[in-house]
Structures are given as structure tokens and as C-alpha cells.
Amino acid sequence: GFKGWLFRHFAAKPVLIRRVNPQTRVDMINTILRNNGYFTSSATYQLHPSKNPKKAKISYDVNIHPPYTIGNVEYIGGDGTLVMLIDSLARENRYLRTGNRYCLDSLNAVRVDITNAVRNRGYYFFKPEYIQYLADSVQEKGVIHMKMIASADIPNNAKISYRTHDITAIVVNSEGKGVPDTIETKRCTLVRYNPVYIKNHVVPSCIRARKGRLFRVNSIDRTQSALSRLGIFSSIDIQVNPVDSVLPTGEGLLDLVINCQLDKPWEVTMEMQGTSKSPSSFIGPGVKIGATHKNALGAGEKFTVNLYGDYEWQTGSDDYKGGDFDSYEFGIEGKLDFPRLLAPKFLYPSRRYTNWTRFAVSADLLNQPDFFKMVQTNLSMTWEWHAGRYSSHALTPFKLTYNKMISTTDRFQEEIAGNKALEESFKNVFVPKIEYTYTYDRDITRVDHINFTVTVTEAGNILSGLWSLAGNKGIKELFGTPFSQFVKAQGQVVWTRQLGDVSALATRVFLGAAHAYGNNDELPYREQFYTGGSNSIRAFRVRTIGPGGFHEDPDPVPEYALAANSENEITAKAKNRNYYFDQTGTFKFEANCEYRFPILGYFKGAVFLDAGNIWLLKDDESRP
DSSP, X not given: OXXXXXXXXXXXXXXXXXXXXXXXXXXXXXXXXXHTTOTTOEEEEEEEEOSSTXXXXXXXXXXXXXXXXXXXXXXXXXXXXXXXXXXXXXXXXXXXXXXXXXXXXXHHHHHHHHHHHHHTTTOTTOOGGGEEEEEEEEEETTEEEEEEEEOTTOOGGGTSOEEEEEEEEEEEOTTSOOEEEEEEOSSOEEEXXXXXOOOTTHHHHHOOOOTTSBOOHHHHHHHHHHHHHHXXXXXXXXXXXXXXXXXXXXXXXXXXXXXXXXXXXXXXXXXXXXXXXXTTTEEEEEEEEEEEETTTTSSSOEEEEEEEEEEEEEOSOXXXXXXXXXXXXXXXXXXXXXXXXXXXXXXXXXXXXXXXXXXXXXXXXXXXXXXXXXXXXXXXXXXXXXXSSSEEEEEEEEEEEEEEEEEEOHHHHHHHHTOHHHHHHTSOXXXXXXXXXXXXXXXXXXXXXXEEEEEEEEESHHHHHHHHHTTOOSSOEETTEEBOOEEEEEEEEEEEEEETTTEEEEEEEEEEEEEEOTTOSSOOGGGXXXXXXXXXXXXXXXXXXXXXXXXXXXXXXXXXXXXXXXXXXXHHHHHTTTSSOOOOBSEEEEEEEEEEEEEETTEEEEEEEEEEEEEOSSOOTTOO
């Protein structure tokens, strides 16, 4: 019953003293204190019985004294190349300094850092345990004098450096079988198990090791990362094998074998969603189907085709239903992504990351019931590259958008007749754009993360200049249709701080401005700013705020509504008069602050404060 449900879900088993084992906890605290230099500090516990003989409380007391610090540091010393390398790295380490607090974890971290650096100088088989410490805490009170020594049982293979010998790359298909075909390249011996669909240069171009050079462990890691970022392999295994022979210089040789198995080429996705909009009472399903070939041209190129569609119908009024009042949108998008920059060399991308060149084309058909039917097509090329660990860039040197009204209704024409901004926004127009985006994303502390993004867009200015040089004055056209001309900039900063393991405080500031000039007076509708909605000012519906303090007064029922067939239809049409004409502007500012916390299981909660609005940089008589 209900009592049983409460007991099963909210009651907890009693915690027994013998299970807690307070002495074990005290021993653990003392160990932590000693490992962090608090040798004269200690922890104890006390048991406090309560009136109930079956219950008791435990208190822990920790007596803290000043920690021990590092005194003099003596290094290994000697004439060997390896010893001299270890000593030089130890002297450069920031922790091994007189006055720093003694910490066992930090000393172990020093050994790991030195080992990583040594292995990147050719000593592949060297391990952290080959470096040991002697500590003297008796000579001076509160101070530990350190001496670094080399382990007595270092094997011979860890004492010599190695150079890269033969590099072999083996590529098999997704079935794991085939007929071997050996090809000699500049960087490796490539063994293809045909049939395998991959160009000969792909795997060698990802190999960072070079034959005859000093063997570096980070070259293996970089090779693994480069191959993984292609996204075409289901498994990658890199093996290092020592060669029996030794060079006259005393250096050893290591063979590198890279095994790659291709993944299945096609990936298909499907997304479905349901929509419910107010106040128009439109509901309906949406679907998106995508197919991606992960190795379209044999060099890691990704070819993607997406088909999407939404269909909505209105509910709540029997007089305002039927196919003429159904809204729908259908579209197709195709993309071809190259895992390299097909661009001039002035972009200077980092080779540590995969950089992309993307070609995209799309077409979209939108039908708004009782208003208009419009088609939009896009053609673009984009470069995406990393300049460093935290910075990324995206440059679209060419993007051409074409908006065309296929048909309109008398109601739509009457609506836009008194609103110049809307009339300009819905004209047939080309939008030739150049766009640049810079992103900076990193953890600035252990609990703080920052993301900064800025985007600058220009449209039509280059074409307008060329047309002017050709002597074309007035409204300039492309293929018989005017093109838009504007500049636009927007930036956003998001700062997140972790408050414990499960809670966080997130803040966001957004600023954007746009200005249309020259060939047109207004920005295209989709380029204007708006606010409101679940990702903006959450107390208001999307595109219902502003511009500024503007609020449209209710108008009398328009002529198209008076011509309706019934009172219900008059009311429905009057209420939905401005449903498709949202409030937009040319300047935007938003600020958000949000505290996120867990509720129960997968359910999360948030307390937030939002502020912001949009404004017009130019006067608009219809929106004073």
C-alpha cells in the first residue's frame, strides 16, 4: 500500500558503527595529512552516546600544524646523456623549489612530467618509477631536504634513445578481409587489403612520425588523433616494435605499425517532433531524415543529404479549418565537407586539428495559410579551421541566398501595405553574403568555463562596388532581381561556474547591430534581430518584444475579416492577424543569469533572470 511505497522509496537503512569504522577514517585522514606535508598534524574521533541506547554520534577532530616545506634539492648528477637530460628537466620544474609545501602527489606528478619529456626525446621505454626520491626531515625542523636518484634496476632498453625505423600502415575494409596490395609512399609502406575505398595519400598524410628521426611518443598520439578525426575508421591500433640492430651511435631502432579498419560508409538518421503554437492553435508533426556518406570521395569527405518537412493545421475553430488554412514547410539540403582547407595559405591553420571546407546547397518551400507561399534557395562555401587549442575560425567567402514569393493573398497585401519594413522584408531579393565567425572556448580555472563568439557579416557591398565601377546607378540588380546590401555584427559571452558537483551558475551577454543601406532601406526579414522565447527572454513568446517600448494597439476588424462567412471566422482571422508578422529590430541586447540545480534523477531545475530588448537604429513611422 501507500505506507509500503513510502518506506521503499524514502526510508534508509540504519548506519551501524561497525560499518562506519571511525578508526579507519581517522587513519585515512592521517595518511592524507602526511602525504601533503602535515607530518605533525593528526586526527582523532569521539563517540557520543545519545539517550536512545541504540543511537550515537561521531565527531572527528583534526589538529592542524604548519606543513613541512621543501628545502635543498639535490639532483642525480653524472655525465650520462639521460642523467643530464633528467637533471635539466628537474631544474626547470616549478614545483621543485625551496619553500614549496611538501606534497607526495606533486612529487609523483614531477616524475610523470619528466618521463613524458624524456620519452619525447627518444627514450621510449623509460618509466616514472625509474626516478626516485630520498627525503631528509631530521636535519632541519619543518623542512624536508630532497635528493633525486635513479633507480638501480633501470633496464638497458630504457637507458638508450631510439630512432624511427620502418613505418607500415595497414588498411582493411569493414569486413576485415581482402587481398593485400603493397604501395611505397614517402612516409610509410602502405598495405591495402582490397577491395578498400580510400585514396593512397590519406593515411600517410596523417602520420606524424618520420623515418630516421628521433622517436617521439607524442608523434604516436598525434597520428592517432589525426586518423580518428577523419571519422572513417572503426578501429585504429598503433604498435611499436623494437629492432634487434643498433646504430653506430648507440641508438636503437623502432618499427611503427599502424592498423586501420574502415567503418561502414553510410550513416542514416531520422528525427521526429510535434509542434503546438499559440495563440494561433496550430499543431502538427515534423520529420527530418538525413543520410551521410563518411568517405564520399575516398579521402574522408562527408556527403550529407537532409530532407525535412513540417505540416501544421489549426484547431479550436470549425470555421477556420481545411486545406487552405494548413501550414507546411518542406526542404532539401546537400553538403559536401572536405577534411582540409581548400583555401589560400594566409589562413595559417594548425595541423594539430582537422580543418574543413564545406560546400552546401539547399532549397526550402514555405506555405503560410491565407498569406503567402515562398521559396528560398542557398548556395555557400565555408572554411573552418583552428588556429590554436582554444581558438577556432569560420569564414564564408561566398553565400548566395535567393528569396522569392511564389504567391500572395489579398489579406497579405493589405497587411504589408501600411508597413514599409514588412513590405521591404518580403520582396524578392538576392542576398550575397560574406561572413566571419571567431570562437574562443576554454576552461579558465578548474570550475570556470568561458565561451566567446563574435560574427561579422556583410552583404552586397562588393557587388555594389563592382556595379558602380561599371557605371550602374540607382537600384542594382543581379539576374534581374535587386540584391540586399547591409552590414551586421553580433557577439556573445557565456561564462559558467561549477558550484559543487551538480550545480552551476551560468551568465550570458549578447550584443548585436545591423544596418541596411545603399541598394535597400531594410534588412531582409531573416537577417533582423528578435528576442523572446525559451533561449532568450523566457517570460515572453518568441518575437513578441519591442522594438523598444513599442506595443501595437488593437485595430478594428479588417476588411478581409468582415468578409468572412461567420462570426467565428471573423474572430479567428482577427485574432491571427499579426501572427506571422513578428517584432524585429536592428539592434539587440540581452543578458541572462541562471542557477542550475538537480531535482530528482534526470530532472533538473533552474532559477533565472533575463533582461533585454530590440531597438531600431532608424525611425519607422509604423513602429514609433
